Amino acid sequence: VPHRDGGFEGASAEITDAVAGGNGGKALKIVKAGNAWSGVNLFTAASGQKFLDATHTSVTLNYFSPETVNTPVQFQLSGGGSIINQAVEAVPGWQKLTFDFSA
Numbered sequence: 607v608p609h610r611d612g613g614f615e616g617a618s619a620e621i622t623d624a625v626a627g628g629n630g631g632k633a634l635k636i637v638k639a640g641n642a643w644s645g646v647n648l649f650t651a652a653s654g655q656k657f658l659d660a661t662h663t664s665v666t667l668n669y670f671s672p673e674t675v676n677t678p679v680q681f682q683l684s685g686g687g688s689i690i691n692q693a694v695e696a697v698p699g700w701q702k703l704t705f706d707f708s709a
Contacts, residue, residue: 614647616640625670628700633670645680657683663708671696681705 613619616639624633638644658665671677673696680693692705 613644615644617644617646619646625672625700628668628670643680658707663706665705665707667703668700669696669703670700671698673698679703683707 613636617636618639619634619636621632622635624631634646634648636646665681669679671679676695676697678693679696680691682692683690690707692707694703694705696703
């Protein structure tokens with residue numbers, strides 16, 4: 607279920623046309639205007655649904671960074687009283703980011 611309550615710690619999100627050079631179509635644009643750890647909630651799963659399991663242990667997404675230097679990107683899963691974070695480093699431009707939660 608998409609989470610539509612906006613960002614946290616100063617971030618905002620909107621659906622916009624994808625930046626040239628990617629897969630085209632629409633994209634989720636996140637604008638960080640607050641704290642360095644600001645971000646957005648992407649979705650909330652309904653009770654009983656699983657995002658990952660023992661067989662499916664990673665999250666992959668196409669990502670565009672408008673920065674001129676490498677920047678960290680964090681993906682957080684939370685539920686059932688647990689929080690798991692994974693971070694990767696994004697380079698400027700388009701790339702495919704994979705967050706491995708196998709550990």
